[in-house]
Amino acid sequence: MSNRVPPPPAGGAGALLPPDSGRDRPLFVVAAILVFLACIAALGARGAWLQAQNWTSDLESSITIQIRPVELRDAQLDAEEAARIALTVPGILSATAHDRAHAEALLAPWLGSGNLPDDLPLPLMVEVQLDPQLPPPGDALQAALDAAGLSASVDDNSRWAGAVRRAARTAQTLGLAMMFLLAGAAAAVVAFAARASLAARINVIDALHICGAEDRFVAGLFERRFFMLGLKAGIAGAACAGLVAVLASLGQGPADMAFFLPHWAMDPFELALLLLAPVLAGATAAISARLAVASDLRGRW
Template sequence: MSEFDTERWRPAPFLPEADAKDGSLVFVVATLCFLACLTLLAVLAADRAARGWTGHLTNEATVIVRPKTNETPDGAAARAAETLAGVPGVVEARALEKEKAEALIAPWLGDAADLEDLPIPRLVSVLLDPEGPATGQALDSALKAQGLDAIVDDHSVWMKDIERSADTARAIGGAVFTLIAVAAGAVVAFATRAGLAARREVVEVLHLSGAEDAFIAGLFQIRFARMAATAGLFGAGAAAIMGAMLRVAGGGDGLTPVLPIAWIDLLAVAPAPLAAAGVAAISARLTAQALIRDMM
């Protein structure tokens, strides 16, 4: 019998470095991280789109001018534009041509060429000062002072709708993100439970040897945190590639103007491996401590 070599001997780890089930667990956690990162990118893009639309609406107003019996529609629109141009907080007021007004109502009334007898109102586009925009009430008062029959649309209704939609998108995105994080924690908890059940005898021996619950739970915590970090790296990388493809496919505005993905948004997925590792570490430690107490 050969002599025992104490220098080359190393104790076997309590948890094996590799397991046949590791691949499946990494795939599941990576998929969850991928979905979470895509949700984050969608929320960022939706928020950017909402802020862009709100910014445009805040700096603009539209005035619908109805001509009186003693003036032409174009004359009434020109007079309204001239009146509004002198209101404090207005940068520019421009009367839209008849063709543009007809193009705006075409989706509802069809081809305006068949509606020559219809008194189509003229529109005046008003560009407001971003630092001190004129209010809808100020514009309306100026028009009435000149005896103009006009309706001011300061887009406040549209802005409220957009802001409400943006808040809804953020809430849904946050809920989905939280649900995915909980699902990832549940997956790691299940894997921890299975790992402890398979090594019940070893846990008992460690306890008899004086090992504390925190030490044993820490072994599972470190193992699953590393595994989740690797899975998070794969998931975040795949989401970043998907986001880059959507950005390239959509040009300067992203895939569509509705979801304008920016290159800087891709940096938002960088913390995903650390977040996945944190969720896995907490879930594994809590599960391991609870099961070890039950075993003992």
């Protein structure tokens, strides 16, 4: 008996392993869902990083002066005086003094509108924009305000920027961990399906083995078949993920959910990710199928 591997038939791997819609359709759906979730996790991690960059940039480019109300002094005049003093400090581009209505608007989400008595003293805010080319002038500004006798304090927003960075790192870590877990789940599902497909066609495999086909030839048949199935499922899952990301970015979602939504930034990274996802899905399916089938064949003969 010759040990030479017979050439594949004219129909390729499909002639020896014909499609089985009863088994392939559920696997296709499951694989597409896993690719979809993996893409959403990756885009969510990317969105968290972009949101954090935008928020920290806004926080680090400005500081806030809080004008505390003092008896026998006009807080609005003190806020305007603080804005004039701020403009004399190097590193400050602009300073805007806000009135009592602005302070009430800041408190409205917690206390509601129109619930504060008119004689209740409220601190007023002065918003200061910084020159990014110079170091933050927080200490110099505080010294100038103290020298003018104003009851004011400077908040440089650095603690908030640090909190945003930590939240972004946490969201990124969770997103990437979910993506790798989903890839592992997809590999396990494909390996199980490949073993089931091998068991269903064991008579054909035995015939090929009798004719001299080696294990690597048989494993290659399953590898090519599941690569195409994974590629098609990857295309479907990535397309759905891209559509969801675009809709989520165009929608008006709440700001506190920004870290948990996929983000479409209209740059090459997202496009490359979605184009790469089907290839990775096909490669994962092919490798998983080949390893599973090769392992079973070694145990059989």
